[in-house]
Amino acid sequence: RQEVPDFLDISSDDQEILDQQDRVRFIGNVNAVRGDTRLRADEAEATLARNPETGQRRIERITARGDVFYVTPTETARGDTGVYTVSDEIVVLTGAVVLTQGCNVSTGQELRINLQTGVSRLTGGNGRVRSLFFSQDGDRPANSENCPAPPVPGPAPRGYSSEFPAEEPAAPSAN
Amino acid sequence: MHSLTFAAAEPSASRAVAAARMRARVVRNVRIVLIVLIGALAANLVAQSVLTGNREPASRPAMTGDGERIINPRFTGRDAHGRPYVLTADSAVRRMVGLGNLTDLENPRIDYMLLIGGSRRPDASEVLSRLGVYDDATRTLRMTDTVRFSTRSGYEFRTEGASIDLDEGVVYGEEPVQGRAPWGGVQAYGFELYEDGRRLRFTGGVVTRFYVGDGAPAPEEEE
Numbered sequence: 001r002q003e004v005p006d007f008l009d010i011s012s013d014d015q016e017i018l019d020q021q022d023r024v025r026f027i028g029n030v031n032a033v034r035g036d037t038r039l040r041a042d043e044a045e046a047t048l049a050r051n052p053e054t055g056q057r058r059i060e061r062i063t064a065r066g067d068v069f070y071v072t073p074t075e076t077a078r079g080d081t082g083v084y085t086v087s088d089e090i091v092v093l094t095g096a097v098v099l100t101q102g103c104n105v106s107t108g109q110e111l112r113i114n115l116q117t118g119v120s121r122l123t124g125g126n127g128r129v130r131s132l133f134f135s136q137d138g139d140r141p142a143n144s145e146n147c148p149a150p151p152v153p154g155p156a157p158r159g160y161s162s163e164f165p166a167e168e169p170a171a172p173s174a175n
Numbered sequence: 176m177h178s179l180t181f182a183a184a185e186p187s188a189s190r191a192v193a194a195a196r197m198r199a200r201v202v203r204n205v206r207i208v209l210i211v212l213i214g215a216l217a218a219n220l221v222a223q224s225v226l227t228g229n230r231e232p233a234s235r236p237a238m239t240g241d242g243e244r245i246i247n248p249r250f251t252g253r254d255a256h257g258r259p260y261v262l263t264a265d266s267a268v269r270r271m272v273g274l275g276n277l278t279d280l281e282n283p284r285i286d287y288m289l290l291i292g293g294s295r296r297p298d299a300s301e302v303l304s305r306l307g308v309y310d311d312a313t314r315t316l317r318m319t320d321t322v323r324f325s326t327r328s329g330y331e332f333r334t335e336g337a338s339i340d341l342d343e344g345v346v347y348g349e350e351p352v353q354g355r356a357p358w359g360g361v362q363a364y365g366f367e368l369y370e371d372g373r374r375l376r377f378t379g380g381v382v383t384r385f386y387v388g389d390g391a392p393a394p395e396e397e398e
Contacts, residue, residue, distance in 0.1 A: 007386050
């Protein structure tokens with residue numbers, strides 16, 4: 001996995017900090033990006049945790065709702081809700097999960113992704129996991145160039161800029 | 176010996192007495208009315224001070240005269256929550272008559288519960304911005320040009336334009352703003368600060384940076 005930076009950027013239309021509750025809410029076109037991993041949702045909430053020794057507060061978890069997409073260079077997964085626990089580097093998507101890896105597509109109820117090991121586990125909940133695998137010929141996997149990744153709604157993520165303010169933000173796309 | 180004839184005079188004497196009695200009655204009535212009026216006025220004053228509660232009206236600075244440059248002005252008052260504020264500046268010029276109650280300030284500073292001027296030092300004498308306009312009718316300070324302040328809850332703000340509503344205890348701005356948080360940073364195109372800086376809202380193309388891990392520094396943007 002690509003070297004993981006020691007920060008995580010979240011872009012959104014609006015944001016609200018509830019300082020005393022150690023919570024930060026994101027509203028509208030939310031994109032959380034860390035390294036080459038992206039979590040997209042309609043709304044999200046970050047929870048901060050306080051280090052007992054240093055007293056420093058750091059992000060502990062992001063809870064995402066509404067058209068949640070987990071996107072990496074090799075796979076795209078979609079669910080109704082998503083939780084990214086930053087400290088353990090675990091992402092869990094739930095609710096009508098569709099996982100696309102190249103040309104292969106699988107559906108289930110819960111997808112658990114360990115960002116450190118790269119291992120993903122899709123379970124069917126009380127239903128079954130269903131998968132569709134394409135092969136070129138024989139047992140060679142299909143060429144993923146022929147299978148574009150599913151589109152992710154809303155604008156692309158925006159990063160924390162060192163030359164802020166560069167220019168007025170693009171008006172949030174009406175979708 | 177002459178006898179004074181009174182008979183003829185009697186009707187005019189009684190008229191005079193009647194007139195005098197009338198005047199006395201009028202004077203008595205006027206006195207009563209006056210007393211009632213004074214009582215009503217006193218009651219009104221008491222009612223006014225109770226109604227406005229502890230909202231002490233902002234006292235005007237010591238001024239040498241309208242339109243003149245005032246050295247070391249001081250605007251004091253309390254916000255809607257009863258919290259005192261003292262607004263000072265290097266100098267102030269009250270705008271000419273007809274332009275409302277506006278006073279142009281240089282290097283405004285504030286001693287106020289909600290925020291501290293400057294970015295880091297909690298010394299109340301820190302400058303909020305290079306320029307300011309204070310409206311003592313709406314009790315709003317408009318800050319422009321290198322606006323820097325922090326909240327008591329530990330958030331630092333850098334922008335080119337923001338306002339403090341000293342009545343409601345709210346700080347807001349509609350210009351690009353960078354906020355540094357104890358856990359990271361925020362960049363946005365508008366903000367509002369409520370509840371003594373414990374609730375902060377950023378609007379318009381917001382990007383929030385969270386630091387992960389304990390050693391991570393806050394975003395470095397040295398002047």
